Amino acid sequence: xxxxxxxxxxxxxxxxxxxxxxxxxxxxxxxxxxxxxxxxxxxxxxxxxxxxxxxxxxxxxxxxxxxxxxxxxxxxxxxxxxxxxxxxxxxxxxxxxxxxxxxxxxxxxxxxxxxxxxxxxxxxxxxxxxxxxxxxxxxxxxxxxxxxxxxxxxxxxxxxxxxxxxxxxxxxxxxxxxxxxxxxxxxxxxxxxxxxxxxxxxxxxxxxxxxxxxxxxxxxxxxxxxxxxxxxxxxxxxxxxxx
Numbered sequence: 375x376x377x378x379x380x381x382x383x384x385x386x387x388x389x390x391x392x393x394x395x396x397x398x399x400x401x402x403x404x405x406x407x408x409x410x411x412x413x414x415x416x417x418x419x420x421x422x423x424x425x426x427x428x429x430x431x432x433x434x435x436x437x438x439x440x441x442x443x444x445x446x447x448x449x450x451x452x453x454x455x456x457x458x459x460x461x462x463x464x465x466x467x468x469x470x471x472x473x474x475x476x477x478x479x480x481x482x483x484x485x486x487x488x489x490x491x492x493x494x495x496x497x498x499x500x501x502x503x504x505x506x507x508x509x510x511x512x513x514x515x516x517x518x519x520x521x522x523x524x525x526x527x528x529x530x531x532x533x534x535x536x537x538x539x540x541x542x543x544x545x546x547x548x549x550x551x552x553x554x555x556x557x558x559x560x561x562x563x564x565x566x567x568x569x570x571x572x573x574x575x576x577x578x579x580x581x582x583x584x585x586x587x588x589x590x591x592x593x594x595x596x597x598x599x600x601x602x603x604x605x606x607x608x609x610x611x612x613x614x615x616x617x
Contacts, residue, residue, distance in 0.1 A: 458514030475507025
């Protein structure tokens, strides 16, 4: 279920109160935004959830900045030879004050490799959102760490420059079932970290609270998912906010 009001859709750091923005209900616009991106690719959804969870939901609440890799390269392909299930991550950025896609803002992401380890350069990078408000990355499905549910970190700036102020810091997650299935595949099976489920992770509870949905909607590129998957998520931000 998605929020019925967008009057406080972007919350501040967990220790602070929510930042109020113009009251808008962006459900219809978000649904159209996500559906258009899916249809453009021509792929059917493949999910372990009953229905397409992100067609009318966004990941908006803030989560703490952890494992941050400073000064990432501006690029779309982040793999650097890391072995794993290829993941095309489609991130839509929505201005919650206007309910419109937000173009030309820098989006950073960083995540662990199949073994659950972060690196100094691999699987991290930044790229500005397009004129349609979309930032797309080529990475791999992350391996789980021992101190959080399986996720990818992201940060969004207020402009297309890396030096621009930060308006959002958050994490996006995957269904436990997708992590179960991929976790048994090749290099992922060598991950020795203790597994934490979504419901056990306070960051997941924070990001998925108040009706928001922080789970990436996964679909297969081919029938054989090890060849790669596509993930969609829309992130709602207030561009005037400074994190």
